[in-house]
Amino acid sequence: MANTEGSTFKRCGCRSADKPLGAACPRLKRRNGTWSPTHGAWGYQVELPRTAEGRRRQARRTGLASQQEALEGADHVKDLLALAEDDEGSAVRIADAVQAALKARAPLPSLEEARRRFGAGVQTREVIPTVVAWLEEWLAAKADLAAGTRRSYLGHITNHLVPVIGHIRLDRLRVGHVQAVFDAIEERNDHIRRCRDSDDPEMRASVRGMRLISVATRHRIRATLRSALNEAISRPDLPIQVNAASHVKLPSCPRVRPVVWTPDRVQQYRATGEVPSAVMVWTPEQTAVFLRRARRDRLYAMFHLIAMKGLRRGEAVGLPWPQTRLGDRAIDVRFQSVQLGWEVITSAPKSLAGQRTITLDAGTAQVLRTWRTKQNEERLAAGQDWQDTGLVFTHADGSALHPAWVTDLFHRIAAEAGLPPIGLHGLRHGAASLSLAAGVDVKVVSAELGHATTHFTQDTYQSVFPEVARAAAEATAALVPLKAGGRRRAG
Incomplete structure (x- = not known):
């Protein structure tokens, strides 16, 4: 361990014959031998433990206003080094941090920070884990x-x-x-x-x-x-x-934004089998085709709800009736069914933003009322075999749906409707894009989707439906008063 005795000094920037006087400047002291309060600045230096390579070094700071400030600075360095006790490794690490702070003209670490960062004053494990x-x-x-x-x-x-x-x-x-x-x-x-x-x-x-x-x-x-x-x-x-x-450097991972199945993209897919993006979205017309086919399935109401309001698969599968307030035309999302391997558990949404209230349009509320009547009929028909899970969407005996089974059903209905492929999550993307294309404020869309920030919503759903984009293009072009059949002259 190094001798950590420190010292204070006073010096100035005066020069004589182009040489700095430093601590030898006669103006630093008054005639009676006491320090001048108006000339020069104080500093301190403390011997630090040698570097890991064995080189000597010092903690040295200048430009302080008083000798008391210099004494306190030197004492703080010595207190930091004392935390290491007899652990030379900790002493070297603390000295490295002191030296780095002085070089950057930054505050020295506090004693508490040093204990936390370097394990100073705390016994390091005898066996370091793998x-x-x-x-x-x-x-x-x-x-x-x-x-x-x-x-x-x-x-x-x-x-x-x-x-x-x-x-x-x-x-x-x-x-x-x-x-x-x-x-x-x-x-x-x-x-x-x-x-x-x-x-x-x-x-x-x-x-x-x-x-x-x-x-x-x-x-x-x-x-x-x-x-x-x-x-x-x-x-x-x-x-x-x-x-x-x-x-460690990894390749960049840009967010994959939804891409709409336009007629040209569908034609290319039919010819080559290539899907343009990992996340595809149906146009409103394609979504309508899917829902018309889904009406023939007993779980049509679930797919209608996802397509219109953008619920996640687990949120729809795990939706209980007490949180479905049809009189208020609102759904309180508080739970979701999560698939772990094949096992399914019920948990709260990942974030506070995921726990939200969704407002239903009149049509969707009526679809859910019709489904509730249908489910009550199934409950009466099942009699003692009915499983009272309390969930909105169930099998005919009241038992819970498995998320993977719902995904398979979705793909089967989409294929029967002759539609280009999207994932079930694509219905959620489509609901978001529909709302934004309809002019709904992004804050409202973000809140109903359960996003933590509106920035995420805007960044993800940049795609717009073709007719919306064409209308925007025509509106922009209409601002330029070109003459029919000619080109506008430069003025």
């Missing part, structure tokens, strides 16, 4: 995590992080190790692509059912590791200072 041990500890401590989010984190950890970096001790984890995780993912993707393109049936069969890991999923995997490492950095008993996941 990455896998820490990830398990980190996940187990998140007691209030939503079940779907926990499952997602666990998948990232089990399938991608642990096989590559799980064995590495946490304090020895480097950026290169984390990069290897994503190199392995890309190698796996390349293998799947090669096998899919192979002429060998056995090679194609070997990857059947295997999915490519998308760029978006890679970003989520990195976010999981980054969150776990941030927690480790905040722990005083772990000697972790750098979040290796934060420095």
Whole structure:
């Protein structure tokens, strides 16, 4: 450990023969030998522990207004170093932080911040955990995590992080190790692509059912590791200072915006089988075709509600009657059915914005009233076999719908209607686009969709329906008074 005795000094910027006088300037003291209160500035210096490479260094700050301020500054540096006690590693890290703050002319760390950041004054674990041990500890401590989010984190950890970096001790984890995780993912993707393109049936069969890991999923995997490492950095008993996941570069992942199935896009799809975007939306006419076909299915009311009001699949499947206030023409979204593998659980929406009230138009309210009458008839017909789940949309015996079964039903109805493909979530996108195209204020649309911000709503739903875009184009062109059959002359 370094000798941390410090000293204060006073100096000025005066020069003699182009040389700075510094502390030797005679004006710094009055004739009686006391310090001048109007000339010069105070400073301090404290010997710091040597760097990790063994170089000597000092904590030195100048430009202070009084000797008392200089004494307090030197004492604060010594108090920071004293936190390390006999731990040379902590002392070096604290000295690094002091030196960095002085170089940047920033405030020194507080004692509390130093304890938190460097584990100073706290006993570091005798055995530093491996990455896998820490990830398990980190996940187990998140007691209030939503079940779907926990499952997602666990998948990232089990399938991608642990096989590559799980064995590495946490304090020895480097950026290169984390990069290897994503190199392995890309190698796996390349293998799947090669096998899919192979002429060998056995090679194609070997990857059947295997999915490519998308760029978006890679970003989520990195976010999981980054969150776990941030927690480790905040722990005083772990000697972790750098979040290796934060420095790994991944390809950008722009948000996929909905694209409308225009006649030209439908024609191209019929000819080539290629879908223009991962997120497609029907035009109002196509949505009407779907709903006319869906009227022949007993669950027409559910698809009508999703198409008109943009409920998520889980919100519609898990909607209870007590939150469906047909007299008020309103629905209170408080629950959703979440599919975990094949298991289905009921949970609250992910965010506070997701817990919202949706106003129903008169037509949708009437559709739900008709459905309630139909469901009551099914309840009477089922008798003792009726399962009283209290849900709005059920099977004929009152039992809950499985979200995946609803998706399959949607695709079957859409195919029977001869429509180009969209996902069930595409009905929600379509409802949002319809509202915006109809001139509904974006704040209202955002609130009814359950988005946290209007910026997200605007950024996602940039697409407009062709007739709306054509009307806007014609209105813009009409502002330019061109003469019929001629070109406007430059004035």
